[in-house]
Structure formats: C-alpha cells, structure tokens
Amino acid sequence: xxxxxxxxxxxxxxxDTAWRRVEDDAVVLDLRSGxxxxxxxxxxxMWELLGEGLDAAEVAEQVSEEYGQELSEVRADLGGLVxxxxxxxxxxxxxxx
Amino acid sequence: xxxxxxxxxxxxxxxxxxxxxxxxxxALAAGEEEGIRELHLEVTxxxxxxxxxxxxWLLEDAGPGLSARELRRLLDKSRLLDRVETVVVSGGEPWLxxxxxxxxxxxxxxxxxxxxxxxxxxxxARLLEARLTELASLGVAGLWLGSSMDGVGAAHDRxxxxxxxxxxxEAGLDMLGRRFPGxxxxxxxxxxxxxASELWPCYAYARDRGLGFGAQxxxxxxxxxxxxxxxxxxxGLSEAGRQIALILxxxxxxxxxxxxxxxxxxxxxxLWARLAYWGHLRDLCLGSKPAMPxxxxxxxxxxxxxxGGLFFCPVFKHRKAGNCLKEGFDAAWRSPxxxxxxxxxxxxxxxxxxxxxxHPALDRxxxxxxxxxxxxxxxx
Ligand code: SF4
Ligand code: SF4
Numbered sequence: 148x149x150x151x152x153x154x155x156x157x158x159x160x161x162x163d164t165a166w167r168r169v170e171d172d173a174v175v176l177d178l179r180s181g182x183x184x185x186x187x188x189x190x191x192x193m194w195e196l197l198g199e200g201l202d203a204a205e206v207a208e209q210v211s212e213e214y215g216q217e218l219s220e221v222r223a224d225l226g227g228l229v230x231x232x233x234x235x236x237x238x239x240x241x242x243x244x
Numbered sequence: 245x246x247x248x249x250x251x252x253x254x255x256x257x258x259x260x261x262x263x264x265x266x267x268x269x270x271a272l273a274a275g276e277e278e279g280i281r282e283l284h285l286e287v288t289x290x291x292x293x294x295x296x297x298x299x300x301w302l303l304e305d306a307g308p309g310l311s312a313r314e315l316r317r318l319l320d321k322s323r324l325l326d327r328v329e330t331v332v333v334s335g336g337e338p339w340l341x342x343x344x345x346x347x348x349x350x351x352x353x354x355x356x357x358x359x360x361x362x363x364x365x366x367x368x369a370r371l372l373e374a375r376l377t378e379l380a381s382l383g384v385a386g387l388w389l390g391s392s393m394d395g396v397g398a399a400h401d402r403x404x405x406x407x408x409x410x411x412x413x414e415a416g417l418d419m420l421g422r423r424f425p426g427x428x429x430x431x432x433x434x435x436x437x438x439x440a441s442e443l444w445p446c447y448a449y450a451r452d453r454g455l456g457f458g459a460q461x462x463x464x465x466x467x468x469x470x471x472x473x474x475x476x477x478x479x480g481l482s483e484a485g486r487q488i489a490l491i492l493x494x495x496x497x498x499x500x501x502x503x504x505x506x507x508x509x510x511x512x513x514x515l516w517a518r519l520a521y522w523g524h525l526r527d528l529c530l531g532s533k534p535a536m537p538x539x540x541x542x543x544x545x546x547x548x549x550x551x552g553g554l555f556f557c558p559v560f561k562h563r564k565a566g567n568c569l570k571e572g573f574d575a576a577w578r579s580p581x582x583x584x585x586x587x588x589x590x591x592x593x594x595x596x597x598x599x600x601x602x603h604p605a606l607d608r609x610x611x612x613x614x615x616x617x618x619x620x621x622x623x624x
Contacts, residue, residue, distance in 0.1 A: 165503070165506035165507055166506065167261075167505065167506055169257060169260050169261045169264070170260055170261075170264055174257055174502070174505075174506070176502055176503065176506050178503075183254070183257075183502055185257065
C-alpha cells in the first residue's frame with residue numbers, strides 16, 4: 148500500500164502514460180490499460196509540478212501560493228493524490244541519483 | 245478540492261479540447277482571406293424517388309439540366325475556381341442524367357487533385373454499375389460516392405416515398421463491394437421528427453460495413469415546394485440528441501480519440517472536425533444556440549443548380565446570387581448582389597448545422613488552431 152509522500156520525496160510520470168491539459172484540467176491516459184483519469188485544476192497542477200521533479204514539500208508550497216489555499220490543506224490533498232496516482236501506476240518514485 | 249477521477253464521459257472530455265481549439269482557431273483565422281474551396285453541382289432535378297423532405301421531384305418545369313459543353317465553358321473561363329479542393333456532384337439523381345459521365349470526366353480533368361464525389365440514392369444498381377464502368381473506361385479514378393440512408397428497412401422506404409428503396413440501396417452497396425471494391429462510400433442521414441430513433445441503427449449499419457456516416461437536420465428549403473413540413477417536439481429533439489451522444493462515444497472509442505488527442509493531435513485534424521460536427525449537432529438538438537459563429541457560405545462554398553443558378557447555402561437556395569451560365573462563374577461570384585448576399589449569410593443566426601457548409605468552416609478553424617499546437621512529449 149502506498150504511503151503519504153515524505154516531504155523531500157520526488158517522483159516522475161510513468162513512461163506508460165500520456166497526458167495533456169484540457170482547459171484548466173488534465174487528462175492522463177494509462178497506455179497499458181487504456182484507462183484514463185481526469186484531474187481537476189489543482190490536481191493537474193500538482194501532477195505537472197511532480198513531473199518537473201519538484202519534491203512534495205515544494206509542490207505543496209507552490210500550489211498553496213498559486214491557488215491561495217492553506218498549506219496544510221494542500222499537503223493533505225497532495226498526499227491523497229500521490230497515493231492514488233501511485234496505486235494506479237501513473238506516478239513512480241524518482242530513481243535514486 | 246483536489247480531485248482525480250474517471251467520471252467524465254470520453255466524448256465530453258475530448259470535445260472540451262476540440263471546442264477549445266475551435267475557439268482559438270476562430271480567433272486565429274478571423275479575417276483570413278480565402279478562395280473558394282468547395283464546388284457543389286446539381287446536374288439535374290430528375291429523380292425516381294419521392295423523398296418527403298425534397299423539392300427536386302416536385303419541380304414541374306425542370307429543364308434538361310446542365311450540359312457538359314456548357315459546364316466546360318464555365319469552368320475554362322473561371323480563375324476563382326482554381327483552388328477548389330472538393331467537388332461534389334448531386335441532383336436530383338445524377339446518374340439519371342445522360343450527361344453525368346461526361347460531366348464527371350470533365351470535372352476530374354479540370355480538378356485533377358480535388359476530392360471528387362457523387363451524391364446519389366445508389367438505389368439503381370444496374371444504372372450505377374453501367375455509369376461507373378463507363379467512367380472507369382475513361383480513366384476517371386478516385387471517385388467517392390455518397391447516399392442518403394434515413395432508416396433501416398421500411399423506415400428508409402417511408403422517407404424515400406418508395407417501397408423497395410432500402411432493398412435497392414443494399415443492392416447498390418453490394419454491387420459496389422463486388423465490382424468496385426475500394427470505392428469510398430459514405431451514407432448521410434437526414435434527421436427528421438419521424439426518423440430520429442433510426443439514427444443509431446443507421447450509424448451502426450454503416451460502421452459495421454466500413455462505410456462513412458454523417459447526419460444533418462432536415463433542411464427546410466425556404467421558398468421551394470416540399471411534400472412535408474416538419475415540426476420538431478422537445479421529445480423528438482432530445483431523442484435525436486441521445487442517439488448522437490451514443491454515436492459520439494462510439495466514434496471516440498473506435499477511432500482511439502483519446503490516444504490521438506494525447507499522442508497525435510496534429511495528425512488527427514479530420515477526426516476533430518468529425519467530432520466537432522457531431523458535438524454541435526447534438527448540442528443543437530439539445531437546445532444550444534447555433535454553433536457557426538461566422539458562416540462561410542458565400543466565401544468558401546459555391547453551389548450551382550442545374551440551370552446555372554449560383555447559391556451559397558441549401559437553406560437559402562431560393563436566394564440566387566446570379567446565374568453562372570449567363571454571366572460566367574467569376575462575374576456572378578463577384579457581382580455586388582452576390583457579395584451582399586455572402587455578407588448577409590456570414591451573419592446568419594439560423595439554427596442550422598449542415599454537413600456541407602459546417603465542415604469546411606470547422607476544418608479551417610481547427611487547422612488554424614493546430615498550427616499553434618505543441619507537439620506532445622511523452623514521459624520518459
Ligand atoms: S433521392 Fe435525393 S433528389 Fe431524389 S427525391 Fe430523394 S432527396 Fe430528392
Ligand atoms: S448559417 Fe450558413 S449554412 Fe446555415 S442557414 Fe445560415 S447561411 Fe445557411
């Protein structure tokens with residue numbers, strides 16, 4: 148079972164995904180199964196930033212700032228999102244340097 | 245709240261992006277000067293069907309139709325038609341016209357690179373076979389064929405006003421498969437309050453046979469006779485909308501629309517135009533405003549009736565912009581009367597969504613948007 152991300156933890160998009168923004172949201176397609184996922188605005192932004200290699204703490208801070216949301220709330224949301232994306236195999240931990 | 249999920253329907257999701265492209269494209273393409281891209285020729289009013297929505301068979305004083313000689317003169321002198329990309333021959337039933345073969349051969353010669361198609365009812369398999377054989381012997385290649393299909397079985401017959409019409413259509417399709425395999429064939433459904441529930445069965449019929457399929461709301465030709473006028477009810481329109489929604493989902497799945505959106509958006513312009521067309525048709529049935537912000541009829545699209553009358557849109561067929569046989573095509577097209585009519589139609593706010601006029605407009609705005617689209621990058 149996936150755990151909440153540690154603050155310094157970084158991730159990468161699975162190579163078996165393709166995604167794009169659709170207006171403010173995003174759609175992520177699992178190329179192996181053909182199953183797709185819609186991400187709303189904030190989830191899409193988190194997905195984008197995680198893919199850019201920002202760690203969990205940086206993502207939460209940036210989203211909290213951009214969307215004017217409480218940091219604690221954003222951290223909780225991010226934890227839930229990362230858990231779900233990892234469970235679906237869409238998000239992978241970055242390979243150790 | 246942050247949310248990830250699978251709730252949204254595939255078609256709605258894809259259409260959101262297509263709509264966004266349409267908006268971007270409309271802004272990018274606004275004011276672009278363009279030549280005539282589509283030429284549609286009605287070669288005869290004669291027809292052996294009595295379709296309930298049609299005026300051709302009701303025209304009692306119909307003349308002999310367009311001759312190949314007159315058409316050659318008209319085409320030879322026109323420069324405005326040089327950039328035409330699509331030429332469509334229709335009627336009436338064009339194959340009944342004794343000039344059909346020389347006219348089509350002439351069009352192939354004049355527009356060697358254009359997409360060239362014939363719209364007919366395909367219900368006279370023998371005549372069709374004879375005409376196509378003659379065209380093949382003249383070296384005319386790459387012709388596509390279109391036909392109406394307004395129901396499966398008796399429902400089609402009722403719309404055509406002739407018993408056995410559906411059997412005839414099937415015989416025509418069988419003959420084409422046997423004798424002219426590889427010919428692209430597309431069926432077009434005229435959506436009326438009487439046959440809305442037949443839409444999905446017809447779509448499935450075409451899909452299962454590898455045929456193209458389109459649909460449009462019945463055109464009430466103003467100022468022309470018709471054996472019936474149609475009155476839509478809210479329930480009829482919502483049934484049509486429901487059937488179109490099924491088609492949209494099926495199209496998205498069978499064409500791999502999501503993969504195309506994510507991996508090949510630039511190569512899939514034809515698919516986006518198709519989905520956009522169906523999406524707007526659905527929304528129109530469900531009560532949305534007309535989708536065409538700036539109708540291209542009169543700028544990109546020219547229609548000629550068998551007497552040489554120039555018109556821009558089937559709904560306003562009775563409003564002729566001039567006569568190309570008398571004035572010459574270019575002079576008729578450029579005349580102050582024609583330009584005033586084109587300007588008026590560009591502001592038209594009818595609840596209309598016609599395959600023939602909408603597709604070129606969609607195609608144009610989507611291509612403009614896709615020029616700016618970034619090539620997708622896959623995760624590594
Ligand atoms: S087959 Fe075409 S031209 Fe003939 S009556 Fe029907 S709609 Fe009109
Ligand atoms: S919007 Fe264009 S195609 Fe539709 S009725 Fe008006 S002029 Fe004709």
